[in-house]
Amino acid sequence: MNDLKDKLVEATENALDAEAKIKKDVEENRSEASDKMDAMNSKIKGKFNQFKGGIKEDLGKMTDNHKLQAEGIVDKAVGKVQEMHGELKEAIIDTKNKFKK
Numbered sequence: 107m108n109d110l111k112d113k114l115v116e117a118t119e120n121a122l123d124a125e126a127k128i129k130k131d132v133e134e135n136r137s138e139a140s141d142k143m144d145a146m147n148s149k150i151k152g153k154f155n156q157f158k159g160g161i162k163e164d165l166g167k168m169t170d171n172h173k174l175q176a177e178g179i180v181d182k183a184v185g186k187v188q189e190m191h192g193e194l195k196e197a198i199i200d201t202k203n204k205f206k207k
Contacts, residue, residue, distance in 0.1 A: 138199065145195035152189030156182050 159181030166175025 138203075141195065141199055145192045145199065148192030148195060149189050150192075152185045152187070152192060155185030155188060157185075159183075159185055 159178045161178070162181060163175050163178025166172065166178055
């Protein structure tokens with residue numbers, strides 16, 4: 107009878123350990139997915155700001171509006187930095203994943 111009880115206790119402990127490991131894995135994957143989404147959002151915002159900046163710059167040139175042209179140049183620069191930030195985030199995530207394995 108004690109042997110059966112010991113096996114039941116051991117099985118329960120193994121099940122609890124497995125549950126804890128699964129919860130940890132789920133949380134890590136959720137965190138990684140969130141980080142990847144942040145990286146992608148940075149890249150998308152960067153591309154959009156570059157596009158918007160190009161339009162402003164071109165409109166500024168066509169209308170001889172130096173302020174609008176300058177805003178466009180700034181928007182393009184901000185967009186490039188945002189895009190690079192997203193790419194850097196992705197590279198960090200990928201590097202972390204390589205070392206996990």
